[in-house]
Amino acid sequence: MFCGKKNCDYSDLGTGAVRRRSFFGLFFGLAGGAMAFAIPIYAAIKSVIDPLKNKGLGGKFYLLTSLDSLDEIPQKFPIADDIKDAWITIPRQTIGNVYVRKIQEGNETKVLAWQSLCPHAGCTIGLKTQENPETQNVELLFSCPCHTAHFDLNGKLLDKKPDAPRNMDLLETKIENGQIYVKFEVFAFGTPEKKSS
Ligand code: FES
Known part of the structure; x- marks a missing residue:
């Protein structure tokens, strides 16, 4: 990552801090992906069930x-x-x-x-x-x-x-x-x- 200063410390590249950021990025990426699938599936199920509820x-x-x-x-x-x-x-x-x-x-x-x-x-x-x-x-x-x-x-x-x-x-x-x-x-x-x- 470019820090924009004269003396920058790039020593944590490849260390635990970067790995933690990668982990959180991966976690939120997966969670977002799961939500992206879950929402349309829920909508599809609900659209099947709702007409039955709306029958009355x-x-x-x-x-x-x-x-x-x-x-x-x-x-x-x-x-x-x-x-x-x-x-x-x-x-x-x-x-x-x-x-x-x-x-x-x-x-x-x-x-x-x-x-x-x-x-x-x-x-x-x-x-x-x-x-x-x-x-x-x-x-x-x-x-x-x-x-x-x-x-x-x-x-x-x-x-x-x-x-x-x-x-x-x-x-x-x-x-x-x-x-x-x-x-x-x-x-x-x-x-x-x-x-x-
Ligand atoms: S629907 Fe058959 S007489 Fe009205």
């Missing part, structure tokens, strides 16, 4: 809108939450959609909310108008595009088909200070009973 994403109440802004026509709302993926958190990603409508029963105002995924195989249910052959009135219905299951505006399955096993999945709601909250959940597809996925 939702299962809590989400704020939707104000009670005043709802009416009898169902409205579709996206549900957004933070998605954790290995080392990063992606904020406010859409994790699903719900339909919500408000109905009046006597003096009581009720809010009904449904999961937008079809209970048969998980396609996204839409809304469509259709003429009622008995009354000739044009009616609004929930309709699944995949295997043409239809549901009335209370989520009741209209055309019983072997492949459309149950009514639309009703979700829990609550009203606080005039705001609507819905408990977002995804249920198992293809089963006659509504059960957690």
Whole structure:
């Protein structure tokens, strides 16, 4: 090593002091190398495990809108939450959609909310108008595009088909200070009973 002075002592070259510095250099080099391998391996394992943990994403109440802004026509709302993926958190990603409508029963105002995924195989249910052959009135219905299951505006399955096993999945709601909250959940597809996925 060059000391930059007139009389320099290079006597410790090749001695214990230099060997100690070499040892520490080697030690920290190996530790750094091990960390460089360990971090991506940990991230890979975590990225495999996390989706399993995230399977139950939702299962809590989400704020939707104000009670005043709802009416009898169902409205579709996206549900957004933070998605954790290995080392990063992606904020406010859409994790699903719900339909919500408000109905009046006597003096009581009720809010009904449904999961937008079809209970048969998980396609996204839409809304469509259709003429009622008995009354000739044009009616609004929930309709699944995949295997043409239809549901009335209370989520009741209209055309019983072997492949459309149950009514639309009703979700829990609550009203606080005039705001609507819905408990977002995804249920198992293809089963006659509504059960957690
Ligand atoms: S997924 Fe809706 S009827 Fe099959």
